[in-house]
Amino acid sequence: MTANRYGPPNWPPPPTYPPYQDHRPGVAPPAADRRPGPQHGTGEWRTIRERSATRRPARVRREDASPWNWLLLVPIVLPLIPGLYNRIEPTVFGIPFFYWGQLSFAFLASAILTFLHLKVR
Amino acid sequence: MSDKQVMQLAVFLAVFGAVTMLGFAAARWRRPDSIHSLEEWGLGGRAFGNWVTFFLLSGDVYTAYTFVAVPTLVYGVGAAGFFPVPFLVIVYPMLFVVLARFWSVCHVHGFVTPAEFVRSRFGSRGLGTIVAVLGIVATMPYIALQLIGMEAVFEVMGLPKGWPLTVAFAVLALYTFNAGLRGPALVSIIKDALVLWTVLAVIIIVSMTPGQWDVVFRVAQDKYATSPRTDDGLLLASQSQLNYVTLALGSAVALFLYPHTLTGVLAARNRGTLRRNLAALPLYTLTLGVLMLIGFAAVFDGTTAVGGNGNTVVPQWFAENTPPWTAGLAFAAIGVGAMVPAAIMSIAAANLFTRDLYRQYIRPHASAREETYVSKTVSLTVKFGALLVILLLNTQFAIDLQLIGGVLIMQTLPAVALGLYTNWFHRWALAGGIGAGLAVGLLMLYQVPKYAGDGRTVVREHLGGSAWPLSNLGIDSDASIYVGIVALAVNLLVAALLTPVLRGAGAADGHDHTREHDYVADEGDPTVRRMVEILDGEPVPDRPEQPVSLFTPVPRRPRDDEGVRTR
Numbered sequence A: 001m002t003a004n005r006y007g008p009p010n011w012p013p014p015p016t017y018p019p020y021q022d023h024r025p026g027v028a029p030p031a032a033d034r035r036p037g038p039q040h041g042t043g044e045w046r047t048i049r050e051r052s053a054t055r056r057p058a059r060v061r062r063e064d065a066s067p068w069n070w071l072l073l074v075p076i077v078l079p080l081i082p083g084l085y086n087r088i089e090p091t092v093f094g095i096p097f098f099y100w101g102q103l104s105f106a107f108l109a110s111a112i113l114t115f116l117h118l119k120v121r
Numbered sequence B: 001m002s003d004k005q006v007m008q009l010a011v012f013l014a015v016f017g018a019v020t021m022l023g024f025a026a027a028r029w030r031r032p033d034s035i036h037s038l039e040e041w042g043l044g045g046r047a048f049g050n051w052v053t054f055f056l057l058s059g060d061v062y063t064a065y066t067f068v069a070v071p072t073l074v075y076g077v078g079a080a081g082f083f084p085v086p087f088l089v090i091v092y093p094m095l096f097v098v099l100a101r102f103w104s105v106c107h108v109h110g111f112v113t114p115a116e117f118v119r120s121r122f123g124s125r126g127l128g129t130i131v132a133v134l135g136i137v138a139t140m141p142y143i144a145l146q147l148i149g150m151e152a153v154f155e156v157m158g159l160p161k162g163w164p165l166t167v168a169f170a171v172l173a174l175y176t177f178n179a180g181l182r183g184p185a186l187v188s189i190i191k192d193a194l195v196l197w198t199v200l201a202v203i204i205i206v207s208m209t210p211g212q213w214d215v216v217f218r219v220a221q222d223k224y225a226t227s228p229r230t231d232d233g234l235l236l237a238s239q240s241q242l243n244y245v246t247l248a249l250g251s252a253v254a255l256f257l258y259p260h261t262l263t264g265v266l267a268a269r270n271r272g273t274l275r276r277n278l279a280a281l282p283l284y285t286l287t288l289g290v291l292m293l294i295g296f297a298a299v300f301d302g303t304t305a306v307g308g309n310g311n312t313v314v315p316q317w318f319a320e321n322t323p324p325w326t327a328g329l330a331f332a333a334i335g336v337g338a339m340v341p342a343a344i345m346s347i348a349a350a351n352l353f354t355r356d357l358y359r360q361y362i363r364p365h366a367s368a369r370e371e372t373y374v375s376k377t378v379s380l381t382v383k384f385g386a387l388l389v390i391l392l393l394n395t396q397f398a399i400d401l402q403l404i405g406g407v408l409i410m411q412t413l414p415a416v417a418l419g420l421y422t423n424w425f426h427r428w429a430l431a432g433g434i435g436a437g438l439a440v441g442l443l444m445l446y447q448v449p450k451y452a453g454d455g456r457t458v459v460r461e462h463l464g465g466s467a468w469p470l471s472n473l474g475i476d477s478d479a480s481i482y483v484g485i486v487a488l489a490v491n492l493l494v495a496a497l498l499t500p501v502l503r504g505a506g507a508a509d510g511h512d513h514t515r516e517h518d519y520v521a522d523e524g525d526p527t528v529r530r531m532v533e534i535l536d537g538e539p540v541p542d543r544p545e546q547p548v549s550l551f552t553p554v555p556r557r558p559r560d561d562e563g564v565r566t567r
Helices: A048-054 A067-079 A095-117 B003-028 B038-046 B050-061 B066-075 B084-109 B114-122 B125-156 B163-179 B182-208 B214-226 B238-257 B259-266 B273-293 B294-301 B308-321 B326-361 B369-394 B395-410 B427-447 B484-505
Strands: B456-461 B467-469 B480-482
Touching: A048 B003, A048 B114, A067 A095, A067 B084, A095 B084, A095 B182, A095 B273, A095 B456, B003 B163, B003 B182, B003 B308, B003 B326, B038 B259, B038 B326, B038 B369, B050 B182, B050 B259, B050 B273, B050 B326, B066 B125, B066 B273, B066 B294, B066 B308, B066 B326, B066 B467, B084 B114, B084 B273, B114 B125, B114 B326, B125 B163, B125 B259, B125 B308, B125 B326, B125 B395, B125 B427, B163 B182, B163 B326, B182 B273, B182 B294, B182 B308, B182 B326, B214 B294, B214 B308, B238 B259, B238 B395, B238 B480, B238 B484, B259 B326, B273 B294, B294 B308, B308 B326, B326 B369, B369 B395, B395 B427, B395 B484, B427 B467, B427 B484, B467 B484, B480 B484
Parallel strands: none
Antiparallel strands: B467 B480
């Protein structure tokens, strides 16, 4: 799994700073930092390198991803359900629904693809 | 030959002459400085705009064999033969996002074939070779199939079997040799005009029959009701539904993976061109849908096949029911519709051979000119090989091979299509998956018997079709399933299971030469190399940095490759 073999597009990552902390002895570190895993030598907070070793690699979001693309499933799935169109009635110009219904899916597919082409760049 | 046939032949020859001239003229159309590179000869300079891409893709997908064989299937079994309509509807939404990614990565890296992409993505020459060989093997019978469509037309016009087909293909081979992908792209415009007229003719003729479609379908229904078959009819029988759906899905997957489709796609100018075309092409399926209804019209008019060749039903219907000149145009539509995809397929197979076998194993340092020469020669060889198969062996052999070819090409899905999204799969796992899929697919195809027209008598024990009866599994049902889908499922399962096993065993991953951004790059993006710069396989030299002075602006000296062209 080498999503960032060349480094992600936003490399190097923005610097992260340790949160401000009270270092007086006897004061417990804030709850958010009491996480398991390798700790810095003083046991107060982890270094960036140690943290990135334990953290799962960030999920890279594809540049062409869009929730609108789920719409594509409609013209793919509908023609694959014969129960929807396996009937004679209603007929149009005497052509059974089985035939003109499936042909009309072509208009549906074309309309959805046109919409997506304009909507998602 | 009757008077009618003479008229049909005259119209056919006139169109054929125009097509020939256009094919040769195509070499001069948008003439590049040098056609001796695979980008120019094999991909038309990768610069086709909206219209040309539309004609190229429609010529590529809606082939003569489809126009001839599918209505014949509808004529024989009714609803079950209608599967190309859902197939050619779902294929475009399936490809809408995927093909744009494929276009981008191929443009950034200068790939001409899918096998080159696989080699680069998974860092494995062996895997690339497997994909290339599968592509070539699957494409060759497809070319032979186009000849079957043309042969049917010649038979109805009363021409003998051998020489007309040879002459037609020699002409096709010559202009493809000369003009490359530009030839079929231009010829396809004529083809689409002819198809449009043919469709209109069908609609007009049936509308003029008393009772129109209503009567046509009623007569067809009576025919199926009285036939001894149980799987025919105006609607799908319950046992045919699974096969109908899996066949549509499998055909859609296979169409995407066939090298000739991808060749047509790569010739588009930019991502927008491609996406606009994918949005428009479902409407072209309507023409195929109307032509399929000829199957019912042929039942109504009592058309019978000529000389026992089932594929002649469609041309024969035109010969009997339309004026001779319209029949001639319809025949020309089928003939030209055979030549366009045959040319693109031979170019695609030749590119696969050149880039993935010749360059990899025979002459790694071949120049662009040599590559083009090899490609041209191979495209000729492939076409004449197909011609010999049809003339010397029987046509059934080509149909059987095509059946196997569809199952073969589907097995490249994990590497090519899923490879566009992830490099998670291990290269050896993908190879193992392909091997398993092929083994299962071929075994299942071997088990399918061929039935006679009544749907019961077994004509041949093996390799009789792609519908594998589920009763082989011991399930008590008449249903059957498309072999390719099962083989693909096995392939995916093996690839997914082997990948963690191989990683665990410490097998090294291949080096992925692509980056995520390559998959979304578009024309004008700096990572997409300018067409002028792409010289096949030769690395593009980095431009030297301009000298920069902080104080005095230095006038920029024009580089050698800039400035006024002398030619």
